[in-house]
Amino acid sequence: YTPESDAGPDDYRCFLMEWPEEETVWVTGYELLPGNTQVVHHIIPFLIEPSSADAYRALDAADADPGYRCYGGPGGNVDTLLETRWLGAWAPGVPASVLPEGTGIKVEPGSLVVFQVHYNLINGSAPDQSGLALTIETEPQAFAEIQPLTDVRWVLGVGMDIPPESTSVSHSWSTTISSGFTMHNGSLHMHQLGRAGRLWVEHADGTEDCLLEVDDYDFDWQRPYELKEPVRVMPGDTIHLSCTWDNPTGDTVGWGDGTGDEMCLGVSLITG
Known part of the structure; x- marks a missing residue:
């Protein structure tokens, strides 16, 4: 094609x-x-x-x-x-x-x-x-699935605006889990304005497991990172995702598939 x-x-x-x-x-x-x-x-x-x-x-x-x-x-x-x-x-x-x-x-x-x-x-x-x-x-x-993680409102064009000529703009999302599973890796997808991002689990007892933390995001290096020890997520635990961008352009940028648009998408391989 x-x-x-x-x-x-x-x-x-x-x-x-x-x-x-x-x-x-x-x-x-x-x-x-x-x-x-x-x-x-x-x-x-x-x-x-x-x-x-x-x-x-x-x-x-x-x-x-x-x-x-x-x-x-x-x-x-x-x-x-x-x-x-x-x-x-x-x-x-x-x-x-x-x-x-x-x-x-x-x-x-x-x-x-x-x-x-x-x-x-x-x-x-x-x-x-x-x-x-x-x-x-x-x-x-046994069950396995590649699980995308993001805020559905962002996908619908709500709540992820990155103002023009701005730096260190962050948006975050979280979801509380209702059934248990195990997370084996983590990856992060943004576009050209992406600067940093983090994906982590907050357990019900207050402890945390960081799946992925990227301080210097590079669009050309988006590989999934395998965890040394898989993280078990239980009902009541919360998954968090945060992304940060710099926008030197004169336009407000939001979620979209275009290269000039942006995303904040975590992905993890999960098993039962």
Whole structure:
């Protein structure tokens, strides 16, 4: 696919892959393979449940070009979006990932994978053929999931404004947990204005576990950091996320997929 855009330097494209396996399997590792890093800004492969697959096939069929235009996710409506899961993620600096032994992401026959690719054309367009490599197991594995962590209000354009010509602007979010799980790593995604960020767990007894603290954020180095000891999160514990930006531009910047927009997104691999 050769990206193009008639509305600024960004092209958001979703590509479908019919899941090839005919029995239930568990994904135990993944590697995103960006074909052309001159234009690829990020890739998120979304796993679509069989019950929602036809809605995404219809989006693909309605667009004459390869894939279909999508913004902020795999497309679809709210009902189908609630059923999607991440099957990995790539941004500059992110390596391959192997899930903890004995765990996996369950995939049923008839599922779809939707590759959401954000192309940035500020340096011009060029062809791309990105890919995804997976390791799978046919024997049942314990629950695992790649969990995005952010404030849904920010995604909807509320509460994350970064004023023009400002420095050290911070926004924070937290959520109290209702069921237990284990966190194995942490990563942080912002864009070009990102300066610092932190992701941590506040336990009900007042103690804290820091998953990730970045004092000098670099867009080209967004890898997940594996914890020496996984952190167990119990009901009543609170997960916190904080991001800080410098905005030298003359415009207010908020949440968006564009390179000139911003994000504050934590991601963690969790198991049951």
